Amino acid sequence: VEAAVCRIGLLGFGRVGQAVAALAASSNQLGDRGIDARVVTALVRDPGKPRSGARVPLGTSVRGFFDRPLDLAIEVMGGVDPAYACVRQALESGIPVVTANKSLMAAKGEELRAAAARAGVALAYDAAVLAGVPFIGALARRPFAGAPDRITGILNGTSHFLACALAAGRSFDDALAEAIERGYAEPDCSADVSGRDAAEKLTILAHLAGCRHLVPGDLPVFGIDAVHAADFDVARALGATIKPIASASFDPGNPGAWVGPALVDVNHPAASSRGVHNFVELREGDRAPVTFAGPGAGPDVTARTILDDVAEILAGAWRAPAIGGRSAARPADLRQPPAGAWYLRARHASFGVEDFAEHLAVHRVPALRLVSVGGAIAARTTPAPWHTVRAAADVLTSGGADVLLLPVMDATEANDERR
Amino acid sequence: VEAAVCRIGLLGFGRVGQAVAALAASSNQLGDRGIDARVVTALVRDPGKPRSGARVPLGTSVRGFFDRPLDLAIEVMGGVDPAYACVRQALESGIPVVTANKSLMAAKGEELRAAAARAGVALAYDAAVLAGVPFIGALARRPFAGAPDRITGILNGTSHFLACALAAGRSFDDALAEAIERGYAEPDCSADVSGRDAAEKLTILAHLAGCRHLVPGDLPVFGIDAVHAADFDVARALGATIKPIASASFDPGNPGAWVGPALVDVNHPAASSRGVHNFVELREGDRAPVTFAGPGAGPDVTARTILDDVAEILAGAWRAPAIGGRSAARPADLRQPPAGAWYLRARHASFGVEDFAEHLAVHRVPALRLVSVGGAIAARTTPAPWHTVRAAADVLTSGGADVLLLPVMDATEANDERR
Numbered sequence: 001v002e003a004a005v006c007r008i009g010l011l012g013f014g015r016v017g018q019a020v021a022a023l024a025a026s027s028n029q030l031g032d033r034g035i036d037a038r039v040v041t042a043l044v045r046d047p048g049k050p051r052s053g054a055r056v057p058l059g060t061s062v063r064g065f066f067d068r069p070l071d072l073a074i075e076v077m078g079g080v081d082p083a084y085a086c087v088r089q090a091l092e093s094g095i096p097v098v099t100a101n102k103s104l105m106a107a108k109g110e111e112l113r114a115a116a117a118r119a120g121v122a123l124a125y126d127a128a129v130l131a132g133v134p135f136i137g138a139l140a141r142r143p144f145a146g147a148p149d150r151i152t153g154i155l156n157g158t159s160h161f162l163a164c165a166l167a168a169g170r171s172f173d174d175a176l177a178e179a180i181e182r183g184y185a186e187p188d189c190s191a192d193v194s195g196r197d198a199a200e201k202l203t204i205l206a207h208l209a210g211c212r213h214l215v216p217g218d219l220p221v222f223g224i225d226a227v228h229a230a231d232f233d234v235a236r237a238l239g240a241t242i243k244p245i246a247s248a249s250f251d252p253g254n255p256g257a258w259v260g261p262a263l264v265d266v267n268h269p270a271a272s273s274r275g276v277h278n279f280v281e282l283r284e285g286d287r288a289p290v291t292f293a294g295p296g297a298g299p300d301v302t303a304r305t306i307l308d309d310v311a312e313i314l315a316g317a318w319r320a321p322a323i324g325g326r327s328a329a330r331p332a333d334l335r336q337p338p339a340g341a342w343y344l345r346a347r348h349a350s351f352g353v354e355d356f357a358e359h360l361a362v363h364r365v366p367a368l369r370l371v372s373v374g375g376a377i378a379a380r381t382t383p384a385p386w387h388t389v390r391a392a393a394d395v396l397t398s399g400g401a402d403v404l405l406l407p408v409m410d411a412t413e414a415n416d417e418r419r
Numbered sequence: 420v421e422a423a424v425c426r427i428g429l430l431g432f433g434r435v436g437q438a439v440a441a442l443a444a445s446s447n448q449l450g451d452r453g454i455d456a457r458v459v460t461a462l463v464r465d466p467g468k469p470r471s472g473a474r475v476p477l478g479t480s481v482r483g484f485f486d487r488p489l490d491l492a493i494e495v496m497g498g499v500d501p502a503y504a505c506v507r508q509a510l511e512s513g514i515p516v517v518t519a520n521k522s523l524m525a526a527k528g529e530e531l532r533a534a535a536a537r538a539g540v541a542l543a544y545d546a547a548v549l550a551g552v553p554f555i556g557a558l559a560r561r562p563f564a565g566a567p568d569r570i571t572g573i574l575n576g577t578s579h580f581l582a583c584a585l586a587a588g589r590s591f592d593d594a595l596a597e598a599i600e601r602g603y604a605e606p607d608c609s610a611d612v613s614g615r616d617a618a619e620k621l622t623i624l625a626h627l628a629g630c631r632h633l634v635p636g637d638l639p640v641f642g643i644d645a646v647h648a649a650d651f652d653v654a655r656a657l658g659a660t661i662k663p664i665a666s667a668s669f670d671p672g673n674p675g676a677w678v679g680p681a682l683v684d685v686n687h688p689a690a691s692s693r694g695v696h697n698f699v700e701l702r703e704g705d706r707a708p709v710t711f712a713g714p715g716a717g718p719d720v721t722a723r724t725i726l727d728d729v730a731e732i733l734a735g736a737w738r739a740p741a742i743g744g745r746s747a748a749r750p751a752d753l754r755q756p757p758a759g760a761w762y763l764r765a766r767h768a769s770f771g772v773e774d775f776a777e778h779l780a781v782h783r784v785p786a787l788r789l790v791s792v793g794g795a796i797a798a799r800t801t802p803a804p805w806h807t808v809r810a811a812a813d814v815l816t817s818g819g820a821d822v823l824l825l826p827v828m829d830a831t832e833a834n835d836e837r838r
Contacts, residue, residue, distance in 0.1 A: 030562055132707070142727035144448055279710075293709070308561035
């Protein structure tokens with residue numbers, strides 16, 4: 001095959017950028033498809049910083065970056081600024097863009113998709129969510145698959161690793177140190193632990209599903225550090241475990257969202273997934289869900305997905321696809337979780353199991369199952385709206401109890417149609 | 420949005436074709452993307468047959484079908500003939516084609532892709548494998564994601580349903596009757612039970628992975644009916660279950676394929692999937708696998724995927740993508756399973772556990788674990804090449820034993836990188 005030259009400019013040249021340059025220079029996969037991908041420049045802040053891998057001409061000026069003829073730009077700076085201005089300038093100059101930047105697409109996705117559509121050039125970001133799993137294109141370009149009324153997933157590998165370690169009885173600090181040592185977490189992993197990273201990814205998926213004006217700040221977000229190690233023992237006593245879940249319902253009858261720990265039935269498919277494994281499940285009506293799963297992060301898998309996006313763009317496949325006209329839900333609808341079953345745990349010196357059961361019954365969230373484990377009392381409740389269970393929890397908190405309130409992911413819900 | 424009219428001709432008008440016509444006529448999803456899809460004709464054998472749903476002008480002549488101006492053809496006849504001639508004529512007339520026909524794409528995929536490429540028109544077939552899960556595009560258009568060195572999946576819902584029923588202690592006939600009653604299986608379900616349907620789907624995936632000249636007849640195919648109900652008890656004693664697996668390895672060091680029942684460790688993700696749920700797992704090197712899962716069949720999910728393909732084609736996204744230049748493995752390499760661990764079960768009146776252990780050791784497939792359950796002796800062996808374990812099994816068979824030999828899917832292999 002006579003390969004067509006594609007001159008690529010990298011916006012940013014950190015771990016992912018270096019992996020992209022190395023992979024483009026060394027692999028045969030692009031050449032086999034008739035693509036000669038050449039990274040001709042990389043925009044960096046500090047050209048003196050030690051970097052490994054393929055040698056790429058570095059520049060520090062945005063103007064200099066765009067003075068050079070480019071066929072495609074790959075944005076791997078991370079963060080919203082100055083990435084937004086750079087990507088926008090690329091699109092407005094008629095240069096297609098691939099980005100892996102979830103913060104950018106969550107905060108400015110609508111503006112960038114509009115800029116790409118106006119310029120008639122491609123904007124691809126398959127690596128922004130589940131970096132190693134190609135599925136954004138399916139959501140963005142397929143009207144039926146791309147209009148789920150519920151999206152549920154584990155979207156952050158670091159917090160999933162931490163949850164698994166806590167479930168195995170490890171301490172939070174210990175687990176975090178291992179995650180950093182293994183390279184699953186950056187030394188500054190506040191975005192992972194706090195749920196912000198997962199909230200950005202869920203925002204991108206919600207945009208694709210038609211909730212176009214959502215921003216991460218609209219979502220209720222709770223960190224994995226809200227859960228005590230002892231909660232995993234309580235969960236086990238309830239036939240469940242705890243996972244860092246991101247979920248959004250666009251069902252007009254019961255909209256809502258949640259980013260944070262959730263009680264997951266042991267028979268739920270999410271309960272048996274481990275470590276840095278990520279997944280997204282799309283449901284529509286009472287059909288069996290469609291699930292995409294695989295590695296969620298890492299320079300190598302991210303670079304592969306970025307270069308796959310490049311190949312799709314060069315083949316003409318990514319042409320600023322229209323996002324569905326329908327408006328799935330208003331951002332305001334996603335500020336609290338949808339109605340459902342709840343896990344409510346309280347620690348209170350003068351509180352017995354019977355008191356707890358009565359309290360929940362009086363507040364109209366009767367317990368389906370109650371356990372008392374190591375000084376904590378916990379219930380799995382019947383389905384109820386958020387404000388109802390929230391009120392029951394608030395009374396406990398103001399009475400001096402240490403309270404944890406999480407949504408429940410039922411196994412029956414997930415598995416019914418598969419059986 | 421001012422919708423562009425797309426005149427669609429249906430090649431075939433059975434359950435899937437009727438579902439396509441009904442969905443195109445009733446849903447808003449296509450209109451939201453600026454597509455006015457109109458089914459203007461359907462080619463049928465018998466126009467007098469009772470049909471439900473949207474009213475579509477029927478015709479019985481292929482010439483008449485192509486005399487009408489069409490923007491797109493959807494082939495839902497099933498089978499290789501006359502579907503092949505019709506699809507080929509459409510492509511050669513410059514009409515893009517969507518097909519859900521796995522038999523056709525398995526037998527004639529190479530010819531049809533070439534015809535589409537010559538004509539410069541699209542040929543999409545996402546519904547041919549895992550009908551409700553959009554992933555063929557990712558394999559076909561993405562050079563990195565699309566070059567796995569191992570593909571493993573449960574590709575047939577009927578045989579999966581039967582395996583689950585057998586595992587629950589039901590009889591084969593009983594389970595089959597229920598599958599037909601529930602609509603999971605057609606009254607003639609020989610293609611499902613025999614493994615032929617799964618072999619056709621695995622062939623399509625192998626083509627996409629670069630093994631372009633494979634035909635289903637090259638693959639070793641065994642039906643789910645090869646397994647006795649008692650084997651599920653034996654499997655349980657070995658910490659495993661039995662699932663209908665389709666798997667191909669393109670690893671030059673250990674190529675091979677298998678379509679049929681396999682022993683699956685209880686901790687393997689496939690062990691916990693149920694019923695008509697299907698999945699495909701792609702592995703490349705020692706990276707964590709990428710998994711696509713969801714409903715594998717049914718007129719409704721198939722129609723949705725077909726119309727999603729239509730939307731992608733009309734958006735310009737499916738333009739006869741090049742299949743990778745690399746040749747992953749020769750079809751001859753896939754005529755036997757790759758080396759691995761084995762499940763070997765024998766029933767023989769005069770054979771004890773010690774005799775069995777010695778027999779396996781002498782034949783260089785020593786048992787890792789041995790159990791004796793209800794008159795059967797079974798082993799899970801150390802890894803060995805197919806011809807070695809085959810020789811050990813053949814000696815048992817010629818000695819009068821009733822023998823079952825299945826590959827083992829290890830949990831460790833599947834989960835290592837996820838932990």
